[in-house]
Amino acid sequence: MRKLNLLLLLIMGLLLSNGCTNEQTPDQSMEEFVNQWNKQEFSNMYGKLSANAQKSISKDQFVERYEKIYEDIGAKDLKVKIAKQEDEEKQGKQGTTEKIPYEVSMNTIAGPVSFQGEAELVQEKTYDKNQWKLNWNPSFLFSQLNEGETIQIAANEPKRGQIFDRNGQPLAINATVNEIGVVPGQLGSEKEKVITELSKELKMTSESIETLLAANWVTDDSYVPIKKLKPDQAGLVEKLTQLPGVMKKETESRYYPYGEQAAQLTGYIRGITNEELAEKEKEGYSPSSLIGVVGLESLYEKDLRGKTGWTIKIPESNEMIASSGKEDGKDIQLTIDIDKQTEAYEQLKGDTGAAVVLEPKTGETLALASTPSYDPNGFLFGWAPDEWDRLIQNPDMPFSAKFNKTYAPGSTIKPITAAIGIASGKLNPQEAKSINGKQWQKDSSWGGYRVTRVSDALNQVNLVNALITSDNIYFAQTALDTGTDQFVEGLKSFGFEEELGYEFTTQKSTIANEGIKNEIMLADSGYGQGQMLMSPIHLAAAYTSFVNEGNMIKPYLLKKEGQSPNAWHEGVVSKDGASYITEGLKGVVEDPRGSAYKPVNKKLTIAGKTGTAELKASQDDENGKENGWFVAYDYKNEDLLVTMMVQDVSKKGGSSYVVKKGKALFTEKH
Secondary structure: OHHHHHHHHHHHHHHHHHHHHOOOOHHHHHHHHHHHHHOOOHHHHHOOEOHHHHHHOOHHHHHHHHHHHHHHOOOEEEEEEEOOOOOOOOOOOOOOEEEEEEEEEEEEOOEEEEEEEEEEEEEEEEOOEEEEEEOOOHHHOOOOOOOOOOOEEEEEOOOOOOEEOOOOOEEEEEEEEEEEEEOHHHOHHHHHHHHHHHHHHHOOOHHHHHHHHOOOOOOOOOOEEEEEEOHHHHHHHHHHOOOOOEEEEEEEEEEOOOHHHOHHHHOEEEEOOHHHHHHHHHHOOOOOOEEEEEHHHHHOHHHHHOEOEEEEEEOOOOEEEEEEOOEOOOOEEEOOOHHHHHHHHHHHOOOOEEEEEEEOOOOEEEEEEEEOOOOOOHHHHOOOOOHHHHHHOOOOOOOOOOOOOOEOOHHHHHHHHHHHHHHHOOOOOOOOEEOOOOEEOOOHHHOOOOEEOOOOOOOEEOHHHHHHHOOHHHHHHHHHHHOHHHHHHHHHHOOOOOOOOOOOOOOOOEOOEOEOOOHHHHHHHHOOOOOOEEOHHHHHHHHHHHOOOOOEEOOEOEOOOOOOOOEEEOOOOOHHHHHHHHHHHHHHHHOOOOOOOOOOOOOOOEEEEEEEEEEOOOOOOOOOEEEEEEEEEEOOOOOOEEEEEEOOOOOOOOHHHHHHHHHHHHHOOO
């Protein structure tokens, strides 16, 4: 029995001994806290705080504060470690304290932050053993932070880069503008009269002005902003400030001097939405940021916006924790000539369509116009009461650019079909095809389907005459002679089914929905009535090959010093083949038989091709809409190429309606 008691005492002693050695040291407790801190496990960290520390802040408050501040400052690459200690580790007793130095470093939106601190650990009895707990205080967050103080994060927005044309004319700029406001206490008995006058002149409802004046923060002496006015409205500013209680203040605003004339090209900016902010907050955007939405403002948002500067400070003590300087956005200069842009827009105004103007030897884009349009200033200066509804309900979608979308090219594809036939060796431009009658089909396997041409005046048709008379049968036969495989490869050599790689995102031109399946589709594709789709930008680029001895020049939009012409595809047609095609296209304009002969202007030296894409459900459909095309270039000066498309021209004279507008761009070029 005595031996048994001794054994039990021995076991108890061992257990007590083990229990003591299993108690954490201060260093071990701090190491565990640091590991949790590095992982930002704030909930677990709270369990390591001393009783007194936990009395000063609840677990929810602790977790929420750490998470929010770290998130707001964009904390990443957090590294916390225990610093070297000079004294040997001490084993304390309950109630004693131990100080352990630590180091913190992290990257934030305002730059790197690093500091050193000293944690005080206190030994507390928990259940049946002693534990070391941290006397947490706000300096764990940042060394400068004291109890009761807060963290302030402020953004310093960069100045947005501006957009200019080739000659330095402003397309999107940062302007000093006047803001009209009202001081309610100065309205007196004239209040109703002033509001009525402001409503009329500012194109706002009286109710909206009264709502602004009735805001909770407004006093009699407050200046209440009503509306910003564009720089060209100086006369209106002078008129309105004559009214009692109406004042002006200068402010900064984005401004688009050419408004709707270049709207789809420039795009616009507006205040960032909550959804956009959630995606871009880590990129330096704040709730007050403006963001590019469409057009160049969106495509070059990163360059134009620049980099936000940030400060992280303690407002109560004015202690700076970190700061970074802002970087203003970069200006962008385009190859666009705003005079040519304006001319193109004015020609299209009132229609639904697009125009692309290139310098065909270099590929410089001189104009990209789209109609109907809108004034991008409306997003910054406000809309008239009915203007916004009118724009968003317009089925012709004024907010959508049309120069970069794809459409059936109609007969404008015929010179490309000819080029492919010549390159494949299946078309001799000097040989005449024997064609009789207005309609033709290869054989009876086509059933009732026939290709129809406009006139049967010619029975022997060579390439030049086929282009002048726009002979559908000639080009259908050319496509069939070339064969599906070579025709498709030829189209690909002209950039079909290929990304254009243009600075303004452009839809890819396509050959057919599921490939050219049969001879009828091949024949139709040869004269532009298959399933083929092209963008006006691509069509303009394709025609540069007839100016550049068979090399298709890649168009570009951003002005670059020392930029030399860049061939997108070389040798799409031989030099002689390009000459024959140009000869035919000259006849389209200069020969009375040509579809672009009228209106006659003897001073012009242009070669061109019209096209009418019939959007029909079937060959027998007589009510389909028609898109009219005109593509032309100056064959003498070789300095201008115009592609123009107008939708629904069936009641306007077909493609001849577009010819008049397209020719006007050449007459105004000098």
